[in-house]
Amino acid sequence: MKTYLGEFEELVLLTIASLGEEAYGVSIQQDIETRCKRSISIGALHATIARLEEKGFLKSWLGGATQERGGRSKRFYEITPSGKKAVSESKSLRDELWNLSKIKLSAAK
Amino acid sequence: MKQSQPPKLARALFEWYCGHAKVEDLVGDLDEKYYLYLESNSPFRAKLKYCRDVVSLLFSYAIRKRKREASTGSYSTSNFSLDMLQNYIKVAVRNLYQHKYFSTLNVFGLAVGMSVSLLLISMVSYIKTYDNFHVNRDNIYTIVTTRHEGIEESEYASAPIVLADKLKDYPEIKEVVRIQSGFNEEIKMQLGDIPLRGYYVEPNFFSVFTYNILRGDGGNALTKPNSVIITESAALKIFNSTDVVGKTLELKQGGLLEISALMKDHPINSHLKFEVLVSYSTLPAIQKSTNDQWTKYRNQYLYTLLVDGAKPSKLNDYLTNVSNLQYAQSAIKVDFATEHIDGITMGPDYNNAIGPKWDMLGVIVFGIVAALILLPACFNYTNLSIARALKRSKEIGLRKTMGGVKNQIFFQFITETVVITLIALAGAVLIFFIIRKEFQTMMVASSSLDLSLTPFTLLLFFAFAVGTGLVAGVFPALYFARLNPIQALKTKISGKGSAGMRIRKGLTVFQFALSFCFILSLVVFSRQYKYSLNFDFGFAKQNMVDLQLQGVKSELVKAEFANLSTVQTVSMSSSLLGLNYSETWIKNNEKDSTEVAQVFVDTQYIPNFGLQFLAGKNFPEEAWRHERFIIVNEEFLKAYKINSPAEAIGRTYNVEGKDLEIIGVLKNFHFATLRLPIGKFFFRMDPAQFAYANLKVSSKDAYTMFSQFEQTWKSVSPLRLEAQFFEEELNEGYKMYQVLLKMVGFLGLLAITISLLGMLGMVVYTSEGKIKEVSIRKVMGASTSSITYLLSKDYFKLMLWAIVLSIPLTVVFFDKFLTQLQYYSVQLTVWDVLLSSTFLLALGIATIASQTVKTANANPAETLKME
Numbered sequence: 001m002k003t004y005l006g007e008f009e010e011l012v013l014l015t016i017a018s019l020g021e022e023a024y025g026v027s028i029q030q031d032i033e034t035r036c037k038r039s040i041s042i043g044a045l046h047a048t049i050a051r052l053e054e055k056g057f058l059k060s061w062l063g064g065a066t067q068e069r070g071g072r073s074k075r076f077y078e079i080t081p082s083g084k085k086a087v088s089e090s091k092s093l094r095d096e097l098w099n100l101s102k103i104k105l106s107a108a109k
Numbered sequence: 110m111k112q113s114q115p116p117k118l119a120r121a122l123f124e125w126y127c128g129h130a131k132v133e134d135l136v137g138d139l140d141e142k143y144y145l146y147l148e149s150n151s152p153f154r155a156k157l158k159y160c161r162d163v164v165s166l167l168f169s170y171a172i173r174k175r176k177r178e179a180s181t182g183s184y185s186t187s188n189f190s191l192d193m194l195q196n197y198i199k200v201a202v203r204n205l206y207q208h209k210y211f212s213t214l215n216v217f218g219l220a221v222g223m224s225v226s227l228l229l230i231s232m233v234s235y236i237k238t239y240d241n242f243h244v245n246r247d248n249i250y251t252i253v254t255t256r257h258e259g260i261e262e263s264e265y266a267s268a269p270i271v272l273a274d275k276l277k278d279y280p281e282i283k284e285v286v287r288i289q290s291g292f293n294e295e296i297k298m299q300l301g302d303i304p305l306r307g308y309y310v311e312p313n314f315f316s317v318f319t320y321n322i323l324r325g326d327g328g329n330a331l332t333k334p335n336s337v338i339i340t341e342s343a344a345l346k347i348f349n350s351t352d353v354v355g356k357t358l359e360l361k362q363g364g365l366l367e368i369s370a371l372m373k374d375h376p377i378n379s380h381l382k383f384e385v386l387v388s389y390s391t392l393p394a395i396q397k398s399t400n401d402q403w404t405k406y407r408n409q410y411l412y413t414l415l416v417d418g419a420k421p422s423k424l425n426d427y428l429t430n431v432s433n434l435q436y437a438q439s440a441i442k443v444d445f446a447t448e449h450i451d452g453i454t455m456g457p458d459y460n461n462a463i464g465p466k467w468d469m470l471g472v473i474v475f476g477i478v479a480a481l482i483l484l485p486a487c488f489n490y491t492n493l494s495i496a497r498a499l500k501r502s503k504e505i506g507l508r509k510t511m512g513g514v515k516n517q518i519f520f521q522f523i524t525e526t527v528v529i530t531l532i533a534l535a536g537a538v539l540i541f542f543i544i545r546k547e548f549q550t551m552m553v554a555s556s557s558l559d560l561s562l563t564p565f566t567l568l569l570f571f572a573f574a575v576g577t578g579l580v581a582g583v584f585p586a587l588y589f590a591r592l593n594p595i596q597a598l599k600t601k602i603s604g605k606g607s608a609g610m611r612i613r614k615g616l617t618v619f620q621f622a623l624s625f626c627f628i629l630s631l632v633v634f635s636r637q638y639k640y641s642l643n644f645d646f647g648f649a650k651q652n653m654v655d656l657q658l659q660g661v662k663s664e665l666v667k668a669e670f671a672n673l674s675t676v677q678t679v680s681m682s683s684s685l686l687g688l689n690y691s692e693t694w695i696k697n698n699e700k701d702s703t704e705v706a707q708v709f710v711d712t713q714y715i716p717n718f719g720l721q722f723l724a725g726k727n728f729p730e731e732a733w734r735h736e737r738f739i740i741v742n743e744e745f746l747k748a749y750k751i752n753s754p755a756e757a758i759g760r761t762y763n764v765e766g767k768d769l770e771i772i773g774v775l776k777n778f779h780f781a782t783l784r785l786p787i788g789k790f791f792f793r794m795d796p797a798q799f800a801y802a803n804l805k806v807s808s809k810d811a812y813t814m815f816s817q818f819e820q821t822w823k824s825v826s827p828l829r830l831e832a833q834f835f836e837e838e839l840n841e842g843y844k845m846y847q848v849l850l851k852m853v854g855f856l857g858l859l860a861i862t863i864s865l866l867g868m869l870g871m872v873v874y875t876s877e878g879k880i881k882e883v884s885i886r887k888v889m890g891a892s893t894s895s896i897t898y899l900l901s902k903d904y905f906k907l908m909l910w911a912i913v914l915s916i917p918l919t920v921v922f923f924d925k926f927l928t929q930l931q932y933y934s935v936q937l938t939v940w941d942v943l944l945s946s947t948f949l950l951a952l953g954i955a956t957i958a959s960q961t962v963k964t965a966n967a968n969p970a971e972t973l974k975m976e
Contacts, residue, residue, distance in 0.1 A: 025138035026145070042142070043165030046135065050171040062134060068144070072137030 005090050011036070012048050013057060013087050017079045024063070024074040049077065057083030113152035115143045119163045126167055130175040135166060193517070194524065200504075201525035205532075211497065211870060215490050215529055218866040220536030221859050222486025223577060226479040227541040228548055229472075230569050231560045236467055239378045239454040243319045245414055248283075250421055250447040252276075252411040252428070253459055257442040266459035266466075268445060269406040275431045276411065281419035286311045286318075288410040290463050292387050295361040296347060302361055303347055307337075307385035308463075309392050317414045318381070325354045325370025331388040336369040343384035344371060366391070377559050380454050380464035403435055403443075410463050413447070421447045465557040482859050485620045487581035489867035490526065492613050494585035496874050498592075505589050506597030519590040526582025527575055534574035538562075544855070551848050614907060617871075620864035621911030621949065622918075627857030629919050629945040633937060634853060637927065638846035640935045646687050646839075647778025649719040653835035655685060656802040656818070661826045663711075663799040669821050675808035680713035681799040686780050687839050690790070696763040703748065705764075706780060706790045709798035715740070715775070717805055724754035725773030728794050738772040739764070739791040746774065748789045769793070782842055783933040803835070861949075865956045868904060872957050876900055876964040884969035896965035901957045908953045912946045 005013075015031050016023040029045050032038075052058045063074040079087075098105060120136065139162055147155040166172055205212040240246060252268040276285045289309040295302040312331040315322070322330075323341065330338050337358065344353045351371060358366040366387065375381065415424070428445040436442050448456065458468035505518060545560050552558065658666060663681045671679045684690050686708070694702040712728045728738055741757065751757045754774035761768045777787050808814040815832065822830040876883075883896055923937040 025134065026141045029142075041165040042138065042162045043167070043169030043171070046166060046171035047169040050169075050174045054174070066137070069137040069141045072133050072140065074137060075134035 005086050006048075008044075009048055009052055009057075010087060010090055012045070013052065013079055013083055016058065016077050017084075017087070021076070023077045028077070052083070055086075056080060057086055113147060113155065115140055115159050116156045119156075119160045123163045123167065127172060127176065128179070130172065130179040132172070132175060135171070139163065139166075197521045197524040198528060200521070201528045204501075204525065205529065208497075208500075210873065211493060212529070214866055214870045215493065216533045216536060218486045218489050218863050219530055219533035219577065219581070220540060221862055221866075222483045223530075223533060223537035223574065224540035224544065225482045225856070225859065226573065226577075227537055227570060228544065228560075229475055229479045230573055231541075231562075231566050232475075232558060233455075233472065234566050234569055235378065235559055236455045239380055240450050241378070242376055243317075243450065245317060245319070246450055248415045248417065248419070249317060249450040250413050250415060250424070251450065251453060252413065252445050253448045254406065255444040255446070257444070258440070264457065264459045265406070266448075266453070266462040267406050267409050268411045269403050269443075270409045270411065271403060272431070272445065273411055276413055279424065279427055281416050281424065282413050283416050284313050284317050284414040286314050286316075286412045286414075287389060288314075288381075288412065288463070289389070289392060290408045290410065292383075292385065297359040297361050298347065305343060305347070305358075305384050307383035307387060308381070309387045309389050311389045314386065317412055320375055320379075321373040323351070323371045323373055325368075327370055327372070330370035331386065332390075333367075333369075334388055334390040335364070335366050336388045336391075337366040338370045338372055338386040339368050340372055340374045340384050342374050344368075346384075377557060380450075382464055382557070403439075407461055412450075421449070478856060481623060482856065482863070483577065484580075485616075485623065485860065485867065486863045487577060488616050488620070489863060489870065490529070490581040491584045492616070492867060493870045493874065494522075494526075494582075495588050495613075496871065498585075498588065501589065502592065502597040505592050506594045509592070509594035509597070515590040518592075519586045522586035522589050523579060523582045526585070527578035530574045530578035530581065531571075534570060537574075538570065547851075547855075551852060617864075617867065617907050618911045618914065620860075620867060621908050621953070622915035624857065624861045624864045625912055625915045625945060625949050626919055627853060627860050628948055629915075629923075629937075629941060630853045631850065631857055632941050632945050633923060633927070633935065634846055634850050636941070637931070637935050638843060638850065641783055641843040641846065641931070642840055644779075644783060644933065647720070647776065648686055649717075650687070650836045650839055652806050653718075654804045654806050654814075654818075654832055655835050655838060656804060656822075657831035658800055658802060659826060659828050659831065663796055663802065665825050666802050669825055670802065670804060670818070673817060673821060675806050675814045675817065677805040677807055678713055678717050679805075680717040680803045681711040681796070682714055682801050682803060683709035683795075683798040685801060685835070685838065686718065686778070688782060688842060690780055693764055703789070705745070706788055707793055708780065708790075709795045710792050711794065711796070711799070714803070715773075715792070717803055720778060721776040723774045723776055725758045725771065727773060728792075729772075736767060736793060736795055737770060739769045739793055740773040740775060741771055741791040742775050742780075742787070742789070743777045744787050745789045745791060764793075779933070783931050786932045804832075861952065865952060868953065869956050869960065872900075872904060872960045876960050880964060880967065880972050883964055883967065884972045887965075887969045888973075893962075893965045897958065897961045900961040900964060901954070904953070904957050905950075908950060912949065916942060 011032060012028065015028050015035075019027055019031060025042070025046065028049075029040060029042060032040055032045075049058065053060065057080055058077050059080050060075050060077045063076050065071050065073055120139075123136070123139075124132070139159060142162065143155055143159045146158050150158075240249075243249060251266070252272065254265045254268045256263050256265065270287045270289070273285045273287050276282055287310070292307045292309055293304075294306075295304050310331060312329070314331065315327045322338075325338070327338070330336060339347075339353060339358075341351055344351050347353075347358070348356065353368050354371055356368050358368065360366065366385075372386075375383065413424075415421070424447050425445075428447070432443055432445050453462075454465065455467050455472065456469060458466065458470070508518060508521075549558060549560060656666070656670070658681075667679050667681070670676050690706045690708050692704055693707050695705055696702045710728075712730055715722075715727050723743070725740070728740065739762070743754075746752075746754065746757050749757075749760075751760070757771050757774050759770060761770045763769075775792075779787060780790050781787070806814060811834075815830075818832055819830050822832075879900065883900070886896060886899075887893075919942075920937055927934045927937070
């Protein structure tokens with residue numbers, strides 16, 4: 001693997017992918033919080049997003065003016081092709097390890 | 110119901126912190142979250158949550174990145190480019206060239222100011238290299254001891270060698286090596302004796318320390334008694350060859366040492382300094398180990414090599430345990446501690462150190478002195494640059510109009526200052542070369558310092574010059590960076606606030622106060638030196654020659670020398686008056702005793718030195734066999750509350766088990782150096798103690814007299830004659846004043862030069878600025894002298910202030926310091942102050958006048974025409 005993808009980074013990338021058109025700060029945070037049942041700080045989330053943008057896995061643009069937040073626009077995020085490649089590489093690695101595992105992992109359910 | 114709003118303060122903080130960075134979406138996110146949270150929580154909790162989110166964002170990478178992006182936008186303010194730097198340097202050099210006069214002043218002042226600091230830097234950087242050649246240096250520790258006896262506490266670099274046995278039990282110690290420093294012998298050679306000094310060391314010395322063995326087997330060279338490793342230079346000194354392994358050295362004291370190996374000389378920066386290493390087993394058994402060695406440990410050193418990763422603090426705990434056990438019963442308490450090899454040469458000031466030592470305090474004092482010389486020079490630069498801001502204001506105004514921002518202007522002026530300090534560095538290095546040798550002769554342990562330039566010290570010098578540039582340049586740079594472009598272009602510089610003026614004046618006053626202190630010290634110390642040389646000690650010091658007996662019978666010397674034509678009288682003594690004396694105890698009763706200074710003399714001594722009797726008489730001739738009498742001084746009577754000298758005659762005192770009777774009382778005289786007050790003292794008579802013959806001579810021709818002495822001396826002893834004029838020997842004790850004078854004189858010269866340069870710069874600048882005013886005044890009929898006065902009076906006032914302010918300080922300082930330096934000393938007088946202030950004022954006036962007179966004499970027609 002060329003770029004190392006942290007656990008939280010991967011989570012953020014996949015969440016953004018799952019949210020599609022509606023991926024912006026608050027929605028990403030809420031989605032992760034409800035799905036993973038863990039509370040994350042807004043600072044940590046934006047720091048991770050900034051790093052993912054630096055690595056070229058994400059791109060962003062500002063949306064139009066909104067009503068509910070004092071007219072301030074939202075910044076939307078979208079996963080880039082290299083981001084897609086990174087998550088899929090990460091997935092295939094995991095799949096490989098799953099298949100290779102000598103212990104029956106599915107029993108853990 | 111009014112809907113609750115997010116906390117304003119937190120948002121303001123957030124927006125202020127982010128500055129230009131684009132964070133609209135983040136503020137939006139924060140608000141949205143706030144309202145979402147508000148739906149299910151109280152407004153207070155929602156506000157708290159908002160604040161927490163703000164804090165979490167403030168410290169997050171996201172904000173840092175956005176801020177960075179914002180600062181490198183199309184109107185970037187802090188991106189650094191090499192081209193601009195090149196331009197700054199070019200402009201700086203052009204400016205220097207254009208204003209040659211001021212550039213020379215600045216460069217010269219800074220060079221003088223930096224020179225002393227260069228000495229300090231090269232010295233400290235050299236000391237820091239001490240012992241860096243040992244491969245194991247990280248793990249070498251020595252054991253230092255602190256001895257408590259009653260309330261007295263003293264620290265030693267040495268440690269009892271018996272402690273080595275305890276150390277060997279400690280698991281984390283790889284090696285313990287014992288060193289005894291006392292090898293100081295003379296080697297018998299055909300052409301005379303050659304002195305040789307070194308250490309007794311254990312065979313594992315080389316597994317701890319790294320020195321190069323050239324011939325022989327270093328590991329086993331010191332296992333046998335009477336074997337020795339010799340250094341290359343010592344081998345050349347003795348045998349004139351390096352092929353010496355297997356040869357023997359014959360000691361003058363008796364005994365043979367076999368050379369088992371030859372080693373390369375230790376580097377200068379080794380704190381162990383030796384010519385030979387003698388095997389430890391050579392030491393007589395008594396010195397090797399005895400029981401009372403737990404309390405006597407001079408000249409014995411322990412070095413330990415710890416295993417990798419061992420903690421010295423644990424070893425310290427172990428040592429504390431050992432000392433607690435060992436000294437539980439004794440009245441003397443001793444603590445041990447480890448000291449890393451790096452801390453040996455520059456660290457706490459221990460007694461009995463094996464090698465050269467620079468204590469931290471001395472280095473700090475030196476540092477302060479260096480700073481006191483350097484900072485005024487920096488200040489001069491600052492002062493001059495700000496004063497001359499007008500000349501640069503157009504350039505700055507234009508730069509700012511074209512889009513230059515604060516940071517760039519700031520950086521430009523810092524670059525300019527650094528260019529100047531780098532030029533000054535060349536001058537400073539030149540001065541450094543000139544004063545280096547003189548400085549080294551003044552230092553203790555000068556041979557242990559190598560102040561030659563190395564690439565590393567050059568690098569340090571360079572860094573130092575850049576640092577100086579930053580210090581000197583920061584204020585002008587800030588000042589220029591803040592200039593308002595409109596005003597700058599109109600060449601109307603306001604903002605020359607009165608506060609800045611006051612600081613500048615204050616600093617000038619400080620400079621002159623410093624110079625004044627140096628001049629005053631010079632005056633006072635030179636007076637003190639003269640005073641000490643001409644001091645009336647209360648005894649005759651002229652025409653007296655001291656001759657060391659060196660073990661020859663005093664009767665023999667007396668008989669031989671008394672016959673010489675040049676010698677009038679000969680007397681004997683155990684030590685030299687005014688220089689040294691021994692001490693003994695008088696037993697008052699069973700428990701109490703008094704310490705008294707003493708000198709052993711013969712019957713000739715008191716008349717020989719012209720000491721005056723207040724009562725009683727000299728020692729009788731027949732008292733030779735048994736010691737019976739003492740002759741005391743006035744202080745002795747005071748201490749025993751005897752009112753008149755006559756009363757004292759016949760009293761007896763118990764000294765060292767003998768009852769001695771007072772036979773005479775002498776008028777007080779200075780038996781000790783002037784550093785100490787006169788104390789209780791008596792003369793005793795015991796020929797066994799004599800160490801000097803005092804010859805009263807009459808000859809004018811010292812050379813023939815001494816050659817005569819040498820002839821006579823040859824008939825009684827094979828050793829070299831050691832004789833000297835008593836007065837010279839006495840005066841040698843006050844040589845330190847010479848060093849002090851030299852040092853204060855030199856530093857004073859630097860300080861005065863710098864302050865005068867600073868003033869010269871300011872005077873030149875103001876005179877230039879006032880040239881039109883002067884011309885108009887002249888046209889209106891003002892006289893040259895009144896104009897000179899007008900131009901000079903401000904500076905004159907500053908100097909007066911400096912003197913007035915520094916007088917109380919110097920008075921207090923000298924009052925304390927002079928008597929501490931020497932009990933019998935001169936006092937600071939009005940004349941000293943007057944002389945110093947006149948001198949300083951004269952220098953100052955000469956400097957000011959050199960410019961103001963020129964300005965005042967200028968032809969108004971010429972200057973006014975220039976417009």
